[in-house]
Amino acid sequence: MQRAVFRWLSPLRRGKNGSPFSGLAAAQAEVETLSGKNNAGLPKLPPFDYSPPPYDGARTAEILLKRSEFLSPLSYIYTRILNVVDGKMQYLYDEDGKRYLDAFGGIATVCCGHCHPEVVEVIVNQIKRIQHSTVLYLNHAIADFAEALASKMPGDLKVVFFTNSGTEANELALMIARLYTGCHDIISIRNAYHGNAAGTMGATAQSIWKYNVIQSGVHHAVNPDQYRGAFGSEGEKYAKDVQEIIDFGTSGRIAAFISEAIQGVGGIMELAPGYLPAVYKTIKNAGGLCIADEVQSGFARTGSHFWGFEGHGVIPDIVTMAKGIGNGIPIGAVVTTPEIAEVLTRRNYFNTFGGNPVCTAAGHAVLRVIEKEKLQKNASVVGSYLMDKLKKLQEKHEIIGDVRGRGLMIGVELVSDRQEKTPAKAEILHILELMKEMGVLIGKGGYYGNVFRITPPLCFTKEDTDFLVDVMDVAMSKL
Structure with a gap:
């Protein structure tokens, strides 16, 4: 033992x-x-x-x-x-x-907060009525929370796919990007953490917390580490590595770039200033999508903004979230644009438990508490x-x-x-x-x-x- x-x-x-x-x-x-x-x-x-x-x-x-x-x-x-x-x-x-x-x-x-009374009350009341029904049937709790989440997003990010966890959300985001672009190559950052399934562990790269599960088409860019990195806080210099990966490691096109705004498991490392704007521009030029992993930095945690990526002045194509979204209830989400989301309508995507009424009611209550209690x-x-x-x-x-x-x-x-x-x-x-x-x-x-x-x-x-x-x-x- x-x-x-x-x-x-x-x-x-x-x-x-x-x-x-x-x-x-x-x-x-x-x-x-x-x-x-x-x-x-x-x-x-x-x-x-x-x-x-x-x-x-x-x-x-x-x-x-x-x-x-x-x-x-x-x-x-x-x-x-x-x-x-x-x-x-x-x-x-x-x-x-x-x-x-x-x-x-x-x-x-x-x-x-643990066992917040308003969140607990909503969960108990919902589970007394109906706890399992997702996209097969209508239920106001699911639609109401999706609308509330979309209202927190910039630009045209307003279509929500509910999942059961952050791992599942990131797996879905990677799949959407590959289907939408018709490309397979993904770029992530060394020392990142995106989940514990095969695809997300491959994107997690060299994190000490997980084995590096090799995934075809996944490339790991140098970490824009302001404390230990070679370029200090000069984000644009780190960003050049992403362009080199595209130029020499792919066909010149890319499916997606995925990153946290602040690396959580990686040691609360905020990406060097200027890094994300430069990388997002590079990815767009290569026909790829930009995925913001907000599983840890989202839902008002950074204080200055509701989402971590907002602190870098960028707007991603896909946003993933989990953990704080349900205050302990297992729920995650992927939010993207109607144009990108449409690709899944041709493939009959379905999630049995993702977005069930209990979890979505809890998530909606969390949003209300964040606003009510400032x-x-x-x-x-x-x-x-x-x-x-x-x-x-x-x-x-x-x-x-x-x-x-x-x-x-x-x-x-x-x-x-x-x-x-x-x-x-x-x-x-x-x-x-x-x-x-x-x-x-x-x-x-x-x-x-x-x-x-x-x-x-x-x-x-x-x-x-x-x-x-x-x-x-x-x-x-x-x-």
């Missing part, structure tokens, strides 16, 4: 004396101190008016045994695995009722506040090599040497563990696995920000 844990934590397996697991033991000893009674002076969670009901279900050890026997092999981010049994807005609760600040759930599932503005205000605090923390701790992102989609890259930009792969695991014990759950990503991914629910507050940064400060000080 422990093998998967130790495999994931391999950088900590040996200490300076070379003894097995001594590095991990040191981290665990620090955790024991924090999780025990000797926690005076540690940052305190902001007050929150909610107490979860007592939990009498299966405990951590029992669930771990079942997972090891009956579920696929998994790698765990923590040595002390967390059994989450309750959630409310930006907070989660474990089996003992301990409260945690969720600074990562926005990417995993939640946009408005969550886009909150993402901008609180996100700017968080960026400022993290940059001040960077001045204090040499281990912080870079702070980047937009709105409530922020990355903090850890390095053991700022000049060499050496990835701090072991240190980040230690800090993650300490932060969890102090009550903060945070994500991890990047090509080297050394970047904190801060993507909380959009209801995150300045008080939550203060707590998060204070906890990170304490954890880094203990290195």
Whole structure:
């Protein structure tokens, strides 16, 4: 049962004396101190008016045994695995009722907040009436949400195909592009992440999180990485690689270019300025379509705009989305123009569960909550506040090599040497563990696995920000 844990934590397996697991033991000893009674002076969670009901279900050890026997092999981010049994807005609760600040759930599932009462009410009311009917029959929930989504889109992007996930949305987008253009070649960016099916894993390129499943006709362009890239923030220089791929790696025509505006799993890396406008122009000249993967950066998360691509001043031909779209309910979508969408009418595209009334009713409720509670503005205000605090923390701790992102989609890259930009792969695991014990759950990503991914629910507050940064400060000080 422990093998998967130790495999994931391999950088900590040996200490300076070379003894097995001594590095991990040191981290665990620090955790024991924090999780025990000797926690005076540690940052305190902001007050929150909610107490979860007592939990009498299966405990951590029992669930771990079942997972090891009956579920696929998994790698765990923590040595002390967390059994989450309750959630409310930006907070989660474990089996003992301990409260945690969720600074990562926005990417995993939640946009408005865990168990948002208005979203929950809509889901319950809909499931009491009808839960399964899609394009075979009429249902107002499906049409209403499609209309609401289209109203959020620029240009002629107004035809919606509903799917069950972001992976499925990106697979469909790639297929539409190939059918529409009559070409097979796709260009994606190295270090991107687009899903876990064969086609999307092929487009995912060299991400550390997935094996590179080879797909014919998929080409990987150099990553416009502003921190580690050869051209810094000069986006147009990176864009030349796309033109070279078309010139020397294809027939001169292309089906599509797919990219995130901000790479999520890739370490919250915002593409270099000027990159997307230059690439979109190149793709158009080659007869291709531009696909914007908004699975992680969409739905007001960047604060400055509702969609991540808007921050780059471009309008794609196809937009894909999922995760936050349903606030935890499994739903994704592809939005494109009537002209492009027409290609599927000749091929009888059908999705059994995509866009069922329960999921679409939930998605529509999410849009209403974002607008009603002004969550886009909150993402901008609180996100700017968080960026400022993290940059001040960077001045204090040499281990912080870079702070980047937009709105409530922020990355903090850890390095053991700022000049060499050496990835701090072991240190980040230690800090993650300490932060969890102090009550903060945070994500991890990047090509080297050394970047904190801060993507909380959009209801995150300045008080939550203060707590998060204070906890990170304490954890880094203990290195």
